[in-house]
Amino acid sequence: MAHLSDRKTSLLLFTLLLAIYLLSSSFRIDSGDGETMFKVADSLANGRGFAIPVNPETADRYGPGGRLEPLETFQGGDGYGAWGKDGKYYAKYGLGWSLLAAPLCFLGRQVTPFMHGFTSEYVARAAVMTLNPILTACTAVLLYLLGRRFYSQRIALNLAIIFSFGTVAWYYARSAFSEPLVTLLILLSILLIYKSNYVLAGAALGFALLTRQTVIFLVIPILVWVSWDLFRTCTTRKAWQVLGLFMFVLIGQAAVFGYNYYRFGDVFNYGYLTAQWDTNFLLGLSSILFSPGKGLFLFSPVLLLGVLGFFVRPRQDIGWLVLILFISFLVPHAFYSDWGGGGGWGSRLLLPVIPLLLLPAGAVIRDWQEGRFTRFLLIGIFSISIFIQVLGVSVNWTRHLQRVYESSSNPEQYYRRVHYVWQDSPIPGQVQSLREVVSIYRDPRSQAGLLDMVKTERDSGKPDWQVAAQYRLSLNLPDFWWIYRGFLHTR
Numbered sequence: 001m002a003h004l005s006d007r008k009t010s011l012l013l014f015t016l017l018l019a020i021y022l023l024s025s026s027f028r029i030d031s032g033d034g035e036t037m038f039k040v041a042d043s044l045a046n047g048r049g050f051a052i053p054v055n056p057e058t059a060d061r062y063g064p065g066g067r068l069e070p071l072e073t074f075q076g077g078d079g080y081g082a083w084g085k086d087g088k089y090y091a092k093y094g095l096g097w098s099l100l101a102a103p104l105c106f107l108g109r110q111v112t113p114f115m116h117g118f119t120s121e122y123v124a125r126a127a128v129m130t131l132n133p134i135l136t137a138c139t140a141v142l143l144y145l146l147g148r149r150f151y152s153q154r155i156a157l158n159l160a161i162i163f164s165f166g167t168v169a170w171y172y173a174r175s176a177f178s179e180p181l182v183t184l185l186i187l188l189s190i191l192l193i194y195k196s197n198y199v200l201a202g203a204a205l206g207f208a209l210l211t212r213q214t215v216i217f218l219v220i221p222i223l224v225w226v227s228w229d230l231f232r233t234c235t236t237r238k239a240w241q242v243l244g245l246f247m248f249v250l251i252g253q254a255a256v257f258g259y260n261y262y263r264f265g266d267v268f269n270y271g272y273l274t275a276q277w278d279t280n281f282l283l284g285l286s287s288i289l290f291s292p293g294k295g296l297f298l299f300s301p302v303l304l305l306g307v308l309g310f311f312v313r314p315r316q317d318i319g320w321l322v323l324i325l326f327i328s329f330l331v332p333h334a335f336y337s338d339w340g341g342g343g344g345w346g347s348r349l350l351l352p353v354i355p356l357l358l359l360p361a362g363a364v365i366r367d368w369q370e371g372r373f374t375r376f377l378l379i380g381i382f383s384i385s386i387f388i389q390v391l392g393v394s395v396n397w398t399r400h401l402q403r404v405y406e407s408s409s410n411p412e413q414y415y416r417r418v419h420y421v422w423q424d425s426p427i428p429g430q431v432q433s434l435r436e437v438v439s440i441y442r443d444p445r446s447q448a449g450l451l452d453m454v455k456t457e458r459d460s461g462k463p464d465w466q467v468a469a470q471y472r473l474s475l476n477l478p479d480f481w482w483i484y485r486g487f488l489h490t491r
Helices: 006-023 032-045 096-114 120-128 131-147 153-166 169-173 179-194 198-211 213-232 236-264 281-290 301-312 316-335 348-358 361-368 372-394 398-406 411-420 426-442 444-459 465-474 481-488
Strands: 081-083 089-091
Touching: 006 131, 006 153, 032 089, 032 096, 032 120, 096 120, 096 131, 096 179, 096 198, 120 465, 131 153, 131 169, 131 179, 131 348, 153 169, 153 348, 153 361, 153 372, 169 179, 169 348, 169 372, 179 198, 179 213, 179 348, 198 213, 198 236, 213 236, 213 316, 213 348, 281 316, 301 316, 301 348, 301 361, 301 372, 316 348, 348 361, 361 372, 372 426, 398 411, 398 426, 426 444, 444 465, 444 481, 465 481
Parallel strands: none
Antiparallel strands: 081 089
């Protein structure tokens, strides 16, 4: 693509990535976080405001580390939100992702009459599940454009493709988590700052805060970076633009406080009832980076090239910026009780810094592609990283987790096995699960049982029977929408 302009390359890259992401999607909301944010989006789309319906917990449950969370902890809710000052139930998550998902939800319900054989609940969720593929494809384009400031077109394109398929970004492109949006907004703000478009950069950072409050650990270093640059090269015009950046960041934070006050009557109440920041720092740090169950560098080995790239940075400023942002985001999350990010593939909470960590890897790729051995090493690292992501996207990893849980004596042992024992890590577990579901899919004798699953849910008469049926199918089939479609459409 060396002969194409950056604009045409960006368009082709976006189109290719979006097509692959959509093809490899399940269109299935795969987490309680996502289901809750979908409820907010659906409520907004139907003009019901921010409050959501809730199915209260009915028994004690176990949280991060296998800790017991007594029923009274949830105060009559489900753990994904809290009761507001007006007696209604509100999600504990930031508002940004749901705001973008609301139009897609509305559109899904409007086109349901034309989707013969599919329920409104299924179509609305499927429509919302196109959001993160779009956001992640856009993020890859932004990484390409940012990479072009320091590298050749070929190297920048390699970085974008590595991010897209060699890191956990692929898994979260097909999820309903808010991290893909935060990742895009942080990368967009940095690119805009380099282009001296400070006002829009401030708007991006402000919306990132509205999406997830913990992004403050990235926003503050970025503001310090901009302030230092202003101090070095101060002009009146630039000072006013930087002031605009700060104003939009403050507006974003004010919106967060306003949303908290609207829901709970307290600007500092986010609705989290069980979150704690009490993990031993060294344990949290080593776990979030290297544990068999969640380790950043185990689930995305290609990021090791980024670490190596700190020693051969293309430019000193971007290298230091990446290092400071990575550390400032990593350290607080190492203290977090749920440092692994709950259900998900690899370290979800660190997704916003993954494209940044890849930037220094461009220098390694530039230097290593000339040697035969180092080029072979690059191909090997990238191939392993892709293989790990394929495992993540090809089968519902709940199948493996359930297998480990059923063979554990208690929740604490289950947690330790999944996170710290290699044999019980999701990576080898997914290999086994993939073999099993492919065998089920190819076995003609299993078709009747799978259809019975769907029939059971359909006969329940519930409006979301296809959603429930799809989840049951996902535990027994490769996790792609085009496989489910034939079963769910069967009459």
